[in-house]
Amino acid sequence: MIDASTRQLPHTPGRMVVCGDDGLARRLAAELQDVYREPVTLVVPATREPQPAVGRRTGRGLGLLARVPVVGPRRAAPEHGPLRDLRLVEAAEPEEEVLAAAGVARAAALALVYEDDETNVRAALVARRLNPRLRLVIRLYNRRLGQHLEELLDQAAVVAEPGLDLRQLDASTTVLSDADTAAPALAASAVAGTSKVVQADGLLLRAVERTPPGRGQVADSGLCTLALLSATAGDPAGAEGSEASGDGGPQLLPDDRAVAAATGRAIVALEAVSRAAAARVGPAARLSVAALPVGSLFSRRLRWALAGIAAAVAALAVASWVTTGDHPLHAAYITLLDIFAINDPALGEPPERKTLQILAGTVGLLLLPVLVAAALEGLGEFRTATTLRRPPRGLSGHVVLLGLGKIGTRVLARLRELDIPVVCVESDPEARGLALARRLRVPVVLGDVTEEGVPQAARVHRAHALLALTSSDTTNLEAALHARAVQPELRVVMRLYEDDFATAVYRTLRAAHPSALTRSRSVTHLAAPAFAGAMMGRQVLGAIPVERRVLLFAALDVGGHPQLEGRTIAESFRPGAWRVIALDTAAPEDRRPDLASTPDESPPTAGLVWNLHPGYVLQAQDRVVLATTRRGLAELTGRHGSRPSDPQAGGRTR
The missing domain is CATH 3.40.50.720 (NAD(P)-binding Rossmann-like Domain)
Known part of the structure; x- marks a missing residue:
């Protein structure tokens, strides 16, 4: 209707x-x-x-x-x-x-x-x-x-x-895909705290927080400085990106003078990008995931029992070699025959040989139940090898991913691309992400995270971070609170939809656990700028949240943009609005339309060039990658012009 x-x-x-x-x-x-x-x-x-x-x-x-x-x-x-x-x-x-x-x-x-x-x-x-x-x-x-x-x-x-x-x-x-747009930021929040990542030309751009520079000093910012964080960013009781601090909140795309003058404020910098770093999580990482983990095949007690029996067998073989003077291999062979009770009784042998045979028989009796237990445990592991793995015993330093829906599946794929150990928790046995977890051999705990025993099975007490990505705000919050009760220093990233609720949760958790990292993220907030940018006719590579604001990375043709065409890299930089960070050197007919995707073939000889010379003059046929605020990107469109506003405004996100 x-x-x-x-x-x-x-x-x-x-x-x-x-x-x-x-x-x-x-x-x-x-x-x-x-x-x-x-x-x-x-x-x-x-x-x-x-x-x-x-x-x-x-x-x-x-x-x-x-x-x-x-x-x-x-x-x-x-x-x-x-x-x-x-x-x-x-x-x-x-x-x-x-x-x-x-x-x-x-x-x-x-x-x-x-x-x-x-x-x-x-x-x-x-x-x-x-x-x-x-x-x-x-x-x-x-x-x-x-x-x-x-x-x-x-x-x-x-x-x-x-x-x-x-x-x-x-x-x-x-x-x-809103899931693809938000997954890099969600995964990076769990893995590297405040770091954010964006995919460009098959490469991984990492934005990381760095310590505040001293007065009169320019911080080592890698490729460039993306933002100055607000003074309240380190205040446990302050809101992320609070503008009540008197500094106007985070300052996006500052120039060198602003960075040098900002004492006591941390920066968000774009790290150097290399293809070698991305290659390290290629086939070798997938091989390590696909290999059967020996540590989870047998329990710790069983491994110790096997080690003890092996030591006893070795000791008996050495004793037989010393007392009988036989060749070491023959002495070991005789010892094994005695252990498995398939040797003749040593009736006419010296007392030393009889004693060793009795001891070997005793070791053989002890070995029988250990072998049966090993067979049962191994059979159980191999039966579940084609289904879902259980978290290995002794696992620590991993990421607990709660929820394998549309968003959780993409985040799981991103974490495994980065070779990060993951344990998933999912209550729905038909969830779409279970097939991916089974293929990647990622441990999964089936059950409601709010039930007793499920967090313990996921080894939350030994985890590095918790990613709560279910569609229920209350479930995510309950999981985060339970995890913090078990491990107060645990890094927590929650998917919370409602802004006021997310802000209240964020402030409370930071005040209660000032030394722990807490982040709240909204998938729709992270995805909306990319969809809006595409509707305006640009290819947005991704969004990076800077406290409660958003910084976009977009690929743009220089031709038809007087703010860029005919200007040098230094002249085209507008603080608080946009900054050229890379140049696409591929011929116009060879350029891929979507730089955010990963090329299926080997990397071409011509691609994105970083660390551009400030004096390079942009030509009409060039295509560049920009770090820009949302209003800066709107101004480059030129359809309506930018409205008068704070030049640092970059929109908000969780």
């Missing part, structure tokens, strides 16, 4: 249309309006009763938006600021008449962010037929399907309008 009040409204050319059924759709609409100042039409399922504001999720439905019968300007939750020129279409499914009523035929871009891949694919095919020039951004979990769908929809647009240049019109299809 389409809202009748929406059907009669005229549709402005160049509108952004967002279709979805969960929190990502609402946050994406807010992102487009608050940062890029775009008119938005939002298509959501109808709600019968008013629902809580943005940030509260109830059930499987949208649970985000109150039904508003009058279409026009709306106001979002305070965290997003005012939503200007928002039109609302309520429909259960994005059918053709729904998309037509939303103005897809004249829209500039359409984002399909339903949780169901099939719904997004079906709507994308209809939308491409309605508007071949439409810029499509599709949320798909299936990567392989996404690659084929991009090619199909782009080809369909060219067939519908012969001679249409999709690159010139920037009307191509982009397939993104």
Whole structure:
């Protein structure tokens, strides 16, 4: 059912249309309006009763938006600021008449962010037929399907309008996954604390915190300095990214003078990138995962028993060699025959030989139950080798991953790429991530983390970090509190949806455990900037949270951007807005359209070049990788210009 009040409204050319059924759709609409100042039409399922504001999720439905019968300007939750020129279409499914009523035929871009891949694919095919020039951004979990769908929809647009240049019109299809966008940041939070990672050209960009520089000194920042953290970042009672400290919160993309003058404030720096570091987690790491762990095949007591019997056998063999004068190998052979009771009795032998035979027989009696126990334990391990592994005995320093849903599966894959030991906890025996865990030989504990014995089975008391990524805020919080009670210094990263709740939890845990690391992350907050950037026509490589703000990495063609074209690297740098950090040296016809993906083939000879000379002049044919704030990226678009605001504003995230 389409809202009748929406059907009669005229549709402005160049509108952004967002279709979805969960929190990502609402946050994406807010992102487009608050940062890029775009008119938005939002298509959501109808709600019968008013629902809580943005940030509260109830059930499987949208649970985000109150039904508003009058279409026009709306106001979002305070965290997003005012939503200007928002039109609302309520429909259960994005059918053709729904998309037509939303103005897809004249829209500039359409984002399909339903949780169901099939719904997004079906709507994308209809939308491409309605508007071949439409810029499509599709949320798909299936990567392989996404690659084929991009090619199909782009080809369909060219067939519908012969001679249409999709690159010139920037009307191509982009397939993104909120799980893929958020997984690097979530994994990095657990592994390296405040470090963040972004994939670019098959490489791993790492952003790490470093100690504050002294007055008049410029910190060693690797490739570049990404941000100055707020003065309250180290205050246990302060909020992450609090602006009540008097320093305005974190300062994104500062220049060298600002870094040198910021005494007492830590920096976030981009580390040097090398392909060798990425290669170390390749086949060798996968081999170590696939190999059968001998330590988990037998229990510790059984291993000690076997070692003791082996020592006794060796001692008897040496004693036989010394007393009889036989060859050492023959003495060992006779000893083994005595142990297994298959040698003749030493009736006419010297007393020493008789004594050794009796001792060997006793050792043989002790060996029998040990061999039976070893056989039973080995059989049990081999029977479960094709199913799910149990956490090895004595495991420590690992990451406990709670939840193997859509997000948890991607985070698990990222952690194993980094060769990080992981133990997963999942209550649903049919969870989608169990197949990946079984293939990677990752230990899994099936059960509810709130049940007695499950955290102990996951070795939480000896873990390095806990990643609570279930879809339930209360489950994540309960798991974090239980883990902190067992190990107060444990690093905890929680997926919490509601902002006020996340802030309260963060402050309380930091005050209660000031020496431990606590982070709260929102998948929709991490993913929304990437989807919004793709709708604006740029390829966003990833997002890095800096306290409560976001820093984006985007690939951009220099041509047509006067802020970059004809300027040197130093001149193109605008503090607080954007900074060129890499140059794509590949020929334009050889460039990969998606730098965020990992190339299937071996790395090309030409690729991204880092540590650029400040005097290099950017040409129109160049493509660069930018570290930028969201408003800086909006200004580079030039469609509406950037609105007057704090140049350091970079948006917020958990």
